[in-house]
Amino acid sequence: MGLAADTVAVVTGAGRGIGAATAERLALEGAAVAVVERIEADTAATVSSIRAAGGRCVGIGCDVEDTGQVEAAIDRTVEEFGRLDVLVNNAGVTRDNLFFMMSDEDWDTVIDVHLHGALRTARAALRHMVRQGSGRIVNLSSVAARGNPGQANYATAKAAVQGLTRTLAVELGPYGITVNAVAPGFIATAMTDDTARRLGTDPVRLREQVASRVPLRRVGSPSDIAGVVAFLAGADAAYLTGQTIYVDGGPQ
Structure with a gap:
């Protein structure tokens, strides 16, 4: 597939899990990547992996809750690589609890x-992107957008991301910018392992339980999501916008 040789991407929450896999995949496809995490030191592993494979990248510390830091991170990326073509909004946290206890x-x-x-x-x-007349934005949603007990906050946020995606696609299409979302199912990451422990369950056992209900009979990996993001960032998705792609191993 591959990306244009001068493609520049920003991936937030890229220190581990889906974000790290996505940053590494985009770099493998030829993009220069800004690896963004709340604390810059947490980008080190991803940056090292990309550079070891011959890729170009920079690690940037940025708290996406701070507008000033976000603008500085984007500006630094453009200063470093000359342009910005792909934005992957992956930064996320969980604060699970039943609604009445939240x-x-x-x-x-x-x-x-x-x-x-x-x-x-x-x-x-x-x-x-508007000045360039082109760009790709990929937002990370989740199957939890359909509703998930103990995650009213997370489900609401991820459903809203889908609405934001659809609206931005309409507004930004005339500027040559596509906006899509990816909604992962259960992905084996440190975050889902932490969820298992909060539930008092062994992470491996939880993965097995989830896999038994998935038509493909396995849980997802970060690379499963990274591949779809890379597709949305590439030339083959040039006429695809405003969509949310569920990557969940099949209807459940």
Whole structure:
């Protein structure tokens, strides 16, 4: 597939899991990648992996809850590589609890990181993409957007991301910018392992339980999502916009 030789991408939440796999895949496809994490030191492993494979990248510390930091991260990327073509909004957190036990802080934090974070980074990126007359924005949603007990905050944020995606696709299409979302199912990551432990379950056991209900009989891996993001960033997806692609191993 491959990307154009001068493609530049920003991936938020790229220190581990889906974000790291996506940054590595885009670099493998030929993009220069800004690996963005809240703390710059947490980008080190991904940056090292990309450079070891011969890719170009820079690690940037950025809290997506802070508009100033977001704008600085986008500007630094353009200063480093000369342009911006792809934005992957992957930064995320969980603060799970039953709705009646959920604090205002836990609600606000999840909404701010997932939804407002995507808004901030997209708005900053558009200053460059609109001028270029091209760009790709890929937002990470989730199957939880359909509703998930104990995740009212997360489900609400991920459903809103889909609405944001659809609306931005309409607004930005005339500028040559596509906007799509990817909605992963259960992906084996440190985050889902942490969820298992909060539930008092062994992570391996939880993966086995989930896999037994998935038509493909396995849980997803970060590379499964990275491949779809890479497709959306590439030439073959040039006429695809405003869509949410569910990557969940089949209807359940």
